[in-house]
Amino acid sequence: MPYHTDQIVQALKAKRLRVTPQRFAVYANLLDRTDHPTAEQILGDLNRDAPMSSQATVYSSLQALYQAGLVREVLLEEGVRRYDANVAPHHHFRCETCGTIEDIAWDDIRDLSVGGLRPGLRVDRYEVTVYGHCEVCAKSRLA
Numbered sequence: 347m348p349y350h351t352d353q354i355v356q357a358l359k360a361k362r363l364r365v366t367p368q369r370f371a372v373y374a375n376l377l378d379r380t381d382h383p384t385a386e387q388i389l390g391d392l393n394r395d396a397p398m399s400s401q402a403t404v405y406s407s408l409q410a411l412y413q414a415g416l417v418r419e420v421l422l423e424e425g426v427r428r429y430d431a432n433v434a435p436h437h438h439f440r441c442e443t444c445g446t447i448e449d450i451a452w453d454d455i456r457d458l459s460v461g462g463l464r465p466g467l468r469v470d471r472y473e474v475t476v477y478g479h480c481e482v483c484a485k486s487r488l489a
Contacts, residue, residue, distance in 0.1 A: 354370060354373055354374055354377070355370070357373070357416060358370070358373065358414075358416075361414035361415065361416060362414075363410055363411075363414055363416075366407075367398070368392075368398065368399050368403045368404070368407055369407045369410060369411070371392050371398070371399065372388055372392070372399075372404055372407040372408060372411065373407075373411055373416060373417070373431070375388050375391055375392060376388070376411075376417055376429055376430070376431035377431045380432075380448070380449065381446075381447060382420050382422075382428040382429065382430050382438075382447045383428060383429060384426060384427065384428055384429075385401070385404050385405055385408055385427070385429070386401075388404055388408070388429070389401055389404045392404070408429055411429075412429075415433060416431065416433065417429050417430060417431050417433065418430050418432075418433050420438065420447070422438060422440050422447060422475055423440075428447070430449075432449060434452070435452045435471075435473075436449045436450060436451060436452050436473075437449070437450040437451075437452065437454070437455055437473055437474040437475065437476065438450060438473070438474075438475045438476070439475075439476045439477075439478065439480075440475060440476070440477050441478065441479055441480040441483055442477050442478065442479060442483075443479055443480075443483035443486075443487070444480060444482070444483050446480050448480075450474075450476065455474050455476075458472075458474065460472065
């Protein structure tokens with residue numbers, strides 16, 4: 347879903363974030379994608395046509411967006427932080443062959459029970475990551 351400039355500006359201002367060109371560009375980039383990019387991938391996108399951002403600027407923009415609740419960090423592999431502008435509760439699917447990441451709607455995983463945890467543990471939130479093979483990789487594994 348393409349976002350309009352004024353929607354992005356309003357979202358940033360609503361969270362009391364200063365609207366800088368770099369912060370705007372980072373947030374717009376995340377809103378336009380569903381692949382859960384790393385900071386390095388975002389930096390590459392932003393600088394592809396006209397270099398305008400440094401690695402430090404992208405990281406600080408992501409941190410501000412994260413702290414404001416406009417993006418979430420997704421940790422699906424050790425040592426790699428990915429970012430997602432979809433902050434609504436949802437789960438993830440990760441292909442073990444190609445690394446593709448897809449969102450899974452919250453209600454698509456219904457039968458999860460956390461009632462069996464040991465006494466004293468209080469669940470505040472949870473997120474499920476499902477690992478397997480996407481359609482393309484599953485077909486190539488069978489061939």
